[in-house]
Amino acid sequence: MPDHFQLLATDTAGGTAARRGRLRTRHGVIETPIFMPVGTQGTVKAVTPAQLREIGAQIILGNTYHLNLRPTSELIRDLGGLHTFMGWDGPILTDSGGFQVFSLAKLRDIREDGIAFQSHVDGAKLFLGPREVMAIQQNLGSDIAMVIDECPPWPCERDACARAVGRSLRWAKQCRDIAADSGFLAAGHHVFAIAQGSTFDDLRREAAESLAALDFPGYAVGGVSVGEPEPEMLKQVGATTPFLPADKPRYTMGLGTPPQMLKMIALGVDMFDCVMPTRVARNGLAFTPDGPINLRNEKYRADPRPICEGLDNYTARFSRAYLRHLATTNEMLGGTLLSMHNLHFFLDLMAQARAHIEAGDYAGWHRAWIARYEAGAAERTAK
Amino acid sequence: MPDHFQLLATDTAGGTAARRGRLRTRHGVIETPIFMPVGTQGTVKAVTPAQLREIGAQIILGNTYHLNLRPTSELIRDLGGLHTFMGWDGPILTDSGGFQVFSLAKLRDIREDGIAFQSHVDGAKLFLGPREVMAIQQNLGSDIAMVIDECPPWPCERDACARAVGRSLRWAKQCRDIAADSGFLAAGHHVFAIAQGSTFDDLRREAAESLAALDFPGYAVGGVSVGEPEPEMLKQVGATTPFLPADKPRYTMGLGTPPQMLKMIALGVDMFDCVMPTRVARNGLAFTPDGPINLRNEKYRADPRPICEGLDNYTARFSRAYLRHLATTNEMLGGTLLSMHNLHFFLDLMAQARAHIEAGDYAGWHRAWIARYEAGAAERTAK
Numbered sequence: 001m002p003d004h005f006q007l008l009a010t011d012t013a014g015g016t017a018a019r020r021g022r023l024r025t026r027h028g029v030i031e032t033p034i035f036m037p038v039g040t041q042g043t044v045k046a047v048t049p050a051q052l053r054e055i056g057a058q059i060i061l062g063n064t065y066h067l068n069l070r071p072t073s074e075l076i077r078d079l080g081g082l083h084t085f086m087g088w089d090g091p092i093l094t095d096s097g098g099f100q101v102f103s104l105a106k107l108r109d110i111r112e113d114g115i116a117f118q119s120h121v122d123g124a125k126l127f128l129g130p131r132e133v134m135a136i137q138q139n140l141g142s143d144i145a146m147v148i149d150e151c152p153p154w155p156c157e158r159d160a161c162a163r164a165v166g167r168s169l170r171w172a173k174q175c176r177d178i179a180a181d182s183g184f185l186a187a188g189h190h191v192f193a194i195a196q197g198s199t200f201d202d203l204r205r206e207a208a209e210s211l212a213a214l215d216f217p218g219y220a221v222g223g224v225s226v227g228e229p230e231p232e233m234l235k236q237v238g239a240t241t242p243f244l245p246a247d248k249p250r251y252t253m254g255l256g257t258p259p260q261m262l263k264m265i266a267l268g269v270d271m272f273d274c275v276m277p278t279r280v281a282r283n284g285l286a287f288t289p290d291g292p293i294n295l296r297n298e299k300y301r302a303d304p305r306p307i308c309e310g311l312d313n314y315t316a317r318f319s320r321a322y323l324r325h326l327a328t329t330n331e332m333l334g335g336t337l338l339s340m341h342n343l344h345f346f347l348d349l350m351a352q353a354r355a356h357i358e359a360g361d362y363a364g365w366h367r368a369w370i371a372r373y374e375a376g377a378a379e380r381t382a383k
Numbered sequence: 384m385p386d387h388f389q390l391l392a393t394d395t396a397g398g399t400a401a402r403r404g405r406l407r408t409r410h411g412v413i414e415t416p417i418f419m420p421v422g423t424q425g426t427v428k429a430v431t432p433a434q435l436r437e438i439g440a441q442i443i444l445g446n447t448y449h450l451n452l453r454p455t456s457e458l459i460r461d462l463g464g465l466h467t468f469m470g471w472d473g474p475i476l477t478d479s480g481g482f483q484v485f486s487l488a489k490l491r492d493i494r495e496d497g498i499a500f501q502s503h504v505d506g507a508k509l510f511l512g513p514r515e516v517m518a519i520q521q522n523l524g525s526d527i528a529m530v531i532d533e534c535p536p537w538p539c540e541r542d543a544c545a546r547a548v549g550r551s552l553r554w555a556k557q558c559r560d561i562a563a564d565s566g567f568l569a570a571g572h573h574v575f576a577i578a579q580g581s582t583f584d585d586l587r588r589e590a591a592e593s594l595a596a597l598d599f600p601g602y603a604v605g606g607v608s609v610g611e612p613e614p615e616m617l618k619q620v621g622a623t624t625p626f627l628p629a630d631k632p633r634y635t636m637g638l639g640t641p642p643q644m645l646k647m648i649a650l651g652v653d654m655f656d657c658v659m660p661t662r663v664a665r666n667g668l669a670f671t672p673d674g675p676i677n678l679r680n681e682k683y684r685a686d687p688r689p690i691c692e693g694l695d696n697y698t699a700r701f702s703r704a705y706l707r708h709l710a711t712t713n714e715m716l717g718g719t720l721l722s723m724h725n726l727h728f729f730l731d732l733m734a735q736a737r738a739h740i741e742a743g744d745y746a747g748w749h750r751a752w753i754a755r756y757e758a759g760a761a762e763r764t765a766k
Contacts, residue, residue: 042709043716045715071684087705301454319468321462322425322469325424325468328453331424332718333428333430336719337431
């Protein structure tokens with residue numbers, strides 16, 4: 001077993017593939033399963049690093065695509081790396097920027113050595129390939145760097161998907177070689193591979209197995225949550241995780257709702273990130289064990305209660321009525337307090353999941369948790 | 384000497400009218416001279432109450448006009464008052480809403496019993512007179528409530544100004560009687576009167592003396608910073624303070640720049656409030672002892688230094704380069720960190736002023752401070 005990842009417990013007896021793990025990085029240890037708040041542009045929106053610590057964040061995510069456009073990875077390197085730049089001394093995972101090239105940039109041209117595209121900010125002509133994304137993530141000082149991959153759309157033709165899987169494999173190997181040659185891996189930085197394959201089980205298996213053979217420090221299931229229905233998404237994750245090495249951490253990128261995360265943990269996933277909890281916070285949405293509630297709703301106008309019971313954080317000192325007032329008057333403090341609440345809700349859910357995997361009752365617990373959450377959400381929708 | 388205000392030191396020997404005082408309120412003691420961060424809508428924009436404590440805020444301001452429109456003072460009363468509602472357990476001063484009626488509302492009609500106007504939010508027909516503003520501020524639970532007054536514009540005809548002074552005096556007396564009859568004063572809340580008079584020295588004196596005769600717990604110099612040049616503003620303050628009781632705190636509303644505050648302290652003013660430090664923070668402007676700097680400027684792109692030396696706060700952990708990045712990418716965290724810095728700068732300046740009044744060298748110190756600040760600002764403008 002590699003010394004950077006320890007598998008502390010599995011839920012085999014409980015009938016799920018859930019895992020309780022511990023991942024070591026250059027900036028500290030991460031207890032898995034874990035949710036990673038997203039700091040796209042060098043800040044988790046509306047929240048200070050001190051507030052992230054307060055709510056128990058263990059690792060945050062930075063976006064290579066955005067940071068490379070502004071303020072550039074060279075400037076961040078010259079100022080001491082991303083940790084120093086943004087005042088966060090815990091672990092940081094960065095994506096490769098590839099996904100944003102597909103979702104944000106204009107006029108893409110996918111070539112064998114990488115992707116040419118235009119900046120969504122100012123239209124500047126740019127290029128990202130294995131060499132570029134590894135240099136950028138080295139400049140940033142990422143604790144966990146992601147390889148660049150080709151993310152096929154959903155739905156996708158089998159031939160196009162097979163070509164994307166092949167290209168992603170070649171790029172992954174190049175990224176790994178660059179990280180080995182530059183001393184990035186030896187210095188304790190991790191590089192995670194990404195298994196694509198869209199809806200084709202055999203391509204998913206092929207991608208997972210060939211990447212597993214390259215012995216990466218960790219693996220992501222890519223190409224999910226790109227528009228497909230949830231059952232299809234879970235099917236794709238379930239078609240990938242069995243073929244990833246059991247002794248390496250597993251990560252699904254850009255996911256998900258609380259029930260989705262719990263279902264994916266049951267499929268053997270260890271790591272999640274998503275902008276959703278902070279994005280919806282800025283629109284007045286708050287997560288509760290009975291589903292999300294929209295604090296702009298008139299029914300909370302005079303509600304003296306905190307958002308929900310059992311979450312001990314700064315936001316819990318304020319009433320729903322006050323948070324509604326901030327949301328309806330578009331006060332920035334509303335975005336800050338709801339972001340803290342939502343992130344803490346996600347982080348606390350992962351802490352509960354870890355405890356239940358350790359206790360051996362994850363299967364029943366996660367089904368009951370999801371049932372309550374979905375029942376509350378359905379009741380609210382029906383009203 | 385009334386027991387709620389102690390005059391600890393004066394700068395008579397130093398040749399200025401500066402005063403070092405201590406004002407007791409229901410929610411704690413305020414050391415004067417003091418700057419009060421403004422929380423217009425029940426929040427100091429972009430900053431949590433915990434962060435306000437961190438930077439040494441002693442008292443904050445709430446706006447009656449805004450809070451009465453949304454979420455209404457009755458709702459705030461039902462939820463335990465403004466302190467509980469917004470999570471701030473220190474002193475709160477509220478204005479009467481009169482000034483906002485003049486500056487924000489539409490279709491005003493000034494009558495002997497108050498002002499009829501339309502809400503700037505939804506056009507609703509509203510009315511504020513002595514009875515209404517005292518009821519609202521009682522609902523809010525203000526530690527320091529302000530009387531309603533008629534604020535003449537600048538410039539203003541003498542006859543119109545004399546009428547405004549007369550009406551303001553009658554309203555002030557009504558506010559005081561209401562606060563006495565309702566037990567508001569006996570419960571330890573303070574009510575401050577406001578002396579108007581525009582540019583007419585004799586009217587200023589008349590306003591100050593007749594309000595002084597009514598024995599209010601404190602006094603504001605009103606009708607300044609309404610468009611007049613700075614020398615005219617200082618002249619008006621200087622024409623008022625000598626006729627206010629020496630043993631009561633004095634407040635100039637809605638002011639000012641750092642040099643203006645220091646000059647007004649020299650004229651015997653004890654309390655200030657202004658939205659400017661937080662408003663300009665959200666546009667990337669930061670205060671320094673060498674004048675304000677605009678962090679959006681390209682010259683700070685790679686600047687690893689904090690905004691300025693000697694201010695020990697959370698923002699000081701971040702480089703100008705990072706703060707510039709946040710400002711140019713319009714990240715909310717930029718508004719938060721710069722608001723904390725600017726407010727701390729103002730609060731710290733008041734702490735320095737207090738120390739120099741105590742040390743007996745206020746006159747020389749404040750002239751040197753202003754000279755450095757203005758020289759830096761001028762040099763930057765000339766570039």
